[in-house]
Amino acid sequence: MRTRFDKELDHLHEAMEEIGQLCKESISESTDTLFTGNYHEAEDTINLHHRIHKAERDIEETCLRLLMEQQPVATDLRIISASLKAVYDLERIGEIGADIADLVLNEHLTVANDMLNLKSMSQIATGMVNDAVTALANQNVELAKAVIDRDDQVDEGFDKAKAFLINNFNKDGNPEYLINLMMVAKYFEKIGDHAVNIAKWSLFVTTGKTGR
Amino acid sequence: MSRAKRKDRLMTGIFYAIGWIMLAFLLYLTLTIIFDGLKGFQWDFLGAAGNGIFDQFFNTIYLVFLSLLVSVPIGIGAGVYLAEYAKEGKFLTIFEISIESLSSLPSIVIGLFGYLVFIMWTGMSWNILAGALTISILSIPLITTETNNAIRALPVEYKEGSLGLGATKSETIRKVLIPAAMPQILTGVIMAAGRGFGEAAALLYTSGQSTYINWQNFWKVTSPTSPLNPFRSGETLSLHIWVMRTEGALNPSATQIANFTSAVLVVLALLFTLVTRRISDRMRKRNNGGN
Amino acid sequence: MMEDKITIEKLNLYYGDFHALHDINMHIQKNEITAFIGPSGCGKSTLLRSLNRMNDLVEGCRIDGSIKLDGTDIYNGDLDVTVLRQRVGMVFQRPNPFPMSVYDNVAYGPRIHGITDKKELDEIVETSLKQAAIWDDLKDRLKKSALGLSGGQQQRLCIARALAVKPEVLLMDEPTSALDPISTSKIEELALELKKNYTIVIVTHNMQQAVRISDKTGFFLLGDLVEFGETDQLFSMPKDERTEKYITGRFG
Numbered sequence: 008m009r010t011r012f013d014k015e016l017d018h019l020h021e022a023m024e025e026i027g028q029l030c031k032e033s034i035s036e037s038t039d040t041l042f043t044g045n046y047h048e049a050e051d052t053i054n055l056h057h058r059i060h061k062a063e064r065d066i067e068e069t070c071l072r073l074l075m076e077q078q079p080v081a082t083d084l085r086i087i088s089a090s091l092k093a094v095y096d097l098e099r100i101g102e103i104g105a106d107i108a109d110l111v112l113n114e115h116l117t118v119a120n121d122m123l124n125l126k127s128m129s130q131i132a133t134g135m136v137n138d139a140v141t142a143l144a145n146q147n148v149e150l151a152k153a154v155i156d157r158d159d160q161v162d163e164g165f166d167k168a169k170a171f172l173i174n175n176f177n178k179d180g181n182p183e184y185l186i187n188l189m190m191v192a193k194y195f196e197k198i199g200d201h202a203v204n205i206a207k208w209s210l211f212v213t214t215g216k217t218g219r
Numbered sequence: 220m221s222r223a224k225r226k227d228r229l230m231t232g233i234f235y236a237i238g239w240i241m242l243a244f245l246l247y248l249t250l251t252i253i254f255d256g257l258k259g260f261q262w263d264f265l266g267a268a269g270n271g272i273f274d275q276f277f278n279t280i281y282l283v284f285l286s287l288l289v290s291v292p293i294g295i296g297a298g299v300y301l302a303e304y305a306k307e308g309k310f311l312t313i314f315e316i317s318i319e320s321l322s323s324l325p326s327i328v329i330g331l332f333g334y335l336v337f338i339m340w341t342g343m344s345w346n347i348l349a350g351a352l353t354i355s356i357l358s359i360p361l362i363t364t365e366t367n368n369a370i371r372a373l374p375v376e377y378k379e380g381s382l383g384l385g386a387t388k389s390e391t392i393r394k395v396l397i398p399a400a401m402p403q404i405l406t407g408v409i410m411a412a413g414r415g416f417g418e419a420a421a422l423l424y425t426s427g428q429s430t431y432i433n434w435q436n437f438w439k440v441t442s443p444t445s446p447l448n449p450f451r452s453g454e455t456l457s458l459h460i461w462v463m464r465t466e467g468a469l470n471p472s473a474t475q476i477a478n479f480t481s482a483v484l485v486v487l488a489l490l491f492t493l494v495t496r497r498i499s500d501r502m503r504k505r506n507n508g509g510n
Numbered sequence: 511m512m513e514d515k516i517t518i519e520k521l522n523l524y525y526g527d528f529h530a531l532h533d534i535n536m537h538i539q540k541n542e543i544t545a546f547i548g549p550s551g552c553g554k555s556t557l558l559r560s561l562n563r564m565n566d567l568v569e570g571c572r573i574d575g576s577i578k579l580d581g582t583d584i585y586n587g588d589l590d591v592t593v594l595r596q597r598v599g600m601v602f603q604r605p606n607p608f609p610m611s612v613y614d615n616v617a618y619g620p621r622i623h624g625i626t627d628k629k630e631l632d633e634i635v636e637t638s639l640k641q642a643a644i645w646d647d648l649k650d651r652l653k654k655s656a657l658g659l660s661g662g663q664q665q666r667l668c669i670a671r672a673l674a675v676k677p678e679v680l681l682m683d684e685p686t687s688a689l690d691p692i693s694t695s696k697i698e699e700l701a702l703e704l705k706k707n708y709t710i711v712i713v714t715h716n717m718q719q720a721v722r723i724s725d726k727t728g729f730f731l732l733g734d735l736v737e738f739g740e741t742d743q744l745f746s747m748p749k750d751e752r753t754e755k756y757i758t759g760r761f762g
Contacts, residue, residue: 215747
């Protein structure tokens with residue numbers, strides 16, 4: 008019996024849950040600071056990214072080592088390769104959280120007048136990340152499919168925001184503010200994409216299909 | 220030095236000592252026989268008549284040759300049968316045990332059996348063929364056992380490999396198994412020939428104690444005095460030794476003749492063994508390769 | 511659809527009272543490598559050996575159901591067993607060259623099947639050794655004993671010997687289990703090369719080997735064919751839980 012290998016797989020599972028948790032925190036804190044302008048939280052988010060980055064490295068190493076040592080097949084192979092792929096998307100999410108925090112800290116951006124409906128986009132994106140992380144941890148097929156379906160909503164939010172900006176660019180006196188808002192909208196759209204990827208890797212674990 | 224190590228050294232020493240003692244004893248025996256044989260040597264010992272032992276020398280070789288002619292094919296055939304065709308079970312085990320004990324029967328018993336069958340029943344007088352056949356009774360089991368063991372010891376993969384290529388069982392036996400087992404089968408042949416060289420008791424009443432041959436008639440096989448006629452009586456070297464030490468005691472040189480005959484017999488047996496061993500080693504080498 | 515080279519239908523095999531294979535159905539396709547995996551005693555070697563009737567050597571072995579080679583039943587007497595074994599060659603677990611020269615080893619099969627012409631034999635020996643990718647190693651030592659070769663060379667010689675009788679199917683019974691990694695990969699490459707012209711069935715304990723070289727894999731357990739399908743599929747997403755447990759090393 009492969010007790011040692013099973014233990015390592017348990018550790019991997021825990022590490023994936025942990026990095027998922029960190030990403031969830033990063034996204035919720037960074038969107039929070041965006042509307043409250045809380046600098047402390049913003050700094051927290053940037054520190055979070057360092058931890059996420061480190062966790063990604065560790066997981067990558069573990070996965071590569073297990074691939075080499077155990078030459079896994081079947082479920083083991085799917086879990087390890089899905090972890091290896093999903094951890095990349097998780098790290099990107101952490102990075103985006105840090106980028107948003109950076110806008111708050113250095114550009115002093117706070118969303119006072121939410122004309123781009125960023126609030127609702129952030130809620131959808133945060134929800135997607137939460138569900139994708141849960142789906143991956145518990146191999147919940149329904150939840151993963153729901154995440155993939157919700158991507159259209161974020162995309163739609165981004166398109167609307169873009170259309171709004173095109174029509175209103177000259178009316179408001181602060182183009183820099185508008186551009187920053189646009190960037191935030193793009194960030195949320197990207198977060199949605201990464202959440203979708205994570206959801207797809209969670210589906211791969213259960214179905215063996217790589218999506219498309 | 221630890222206890223275990225000391226004990227190991229001690230045991231190794233003892234085994235070496237036993238080995239050397241045996242070797243020394245053998246060497247002593249051989250050298251004594253040869254030395255004693257040469258001590259009383261007279262030139263007429265080499266002749267064919269009178270005190271000469273050339274006839275006996277020829278008889279020995281001829282008898283061993285005849286007995287091998289009979290025992291090798293039968294022995295190998297029986298060995299192959301036991302190894303490849305006989306069904307495993309009680310019968311086979313009993314058969315194998317019988318064959319093995321046959322080769323350890325007292326040779327005088329075999330000799331009398333040979334006398335009964337080949338002389339009494341056939342109504343012939345003592346002859347070389349009867350002697351050869353009697354020796355075969357002793358040597359067939361040796362060759363059979365050796366062949367049986369040799370073929371059984373071959374990796375089963377040889378057989379499977381051959382059958383797997385579409386060969387029949389008999390092709391497999393003839394073309395793969397017997398050639399592969401040949402070096403070991405030859406060991407059986409050496410032992411069988413040894414019986415022929417050394418045996419006296421079994422030949423006493425079968426091949427007889429006298430030789431009347433005329434070398435002029437060598438190729439006239441049907442002539443009763445032709446050396447090649449297998450139906451003439453013929454005394455072998457070992458029998459000659461026995462005769463010289465008993466009835467031949469009238470001859471003043473009897474002791475010397477017996478000693479010289481012993482030396483010749485030992486050298487002959489030694490030579491035969493060496494040559495056959497060489498052939499067997501060659502075969503083994505050819506089979507097993509090296510690079 | 512590709513065509514069946516060997517069709518196994520409702521095959522049951524008994525050794526005396528022991529029921530060794532249960533209702534095996536399997537389609538082995540032409541120019542593919544089919545791997546049999548499973549724990550020791552699962553019946554994979556037994557099935558392999560029934561494909562060229564090597565099980566006939568085992569006393570008390572009985573079979574029902576059918577095995578067809580190109581549609582001809584190999585057990586009901588339509589096909590002579592020596593012809594069958596010439597068409598379905600075999601390579602064994604331990605390299606088993608005969609104790610004779612390299613040349614005689616390869617020429618053994620053709621000679622058995624009646625080829626005596628020296629020139630023709632020379633040609634067969636050369637092409638067979640070339641096909642087994644060992645001609646360059648051995649061309650200068652054809653007259654030397656085959657037992658002097660290294661294990662890997664011996665095994666490739668045995669493959670050449672099997673090829674010399676021009677078989678259509680090559681059965682390999684754990685052909686690399688006695689070999690070092692380099693020789694193993696040479697045999698694997700050779701198998702991949704040979705499948706262009708032959709149908710190959712291989713029993714292996716090395717699952718990575720099955721993954722590397724086979725097109726289809728069958729997983730056997732206690733005499734049952736538990737799962738049979740595309741190798742990639744079977745090793746990434748097995749359908750049966752027993753397959754999953756076995757290939758991930760969680761039992762057996």
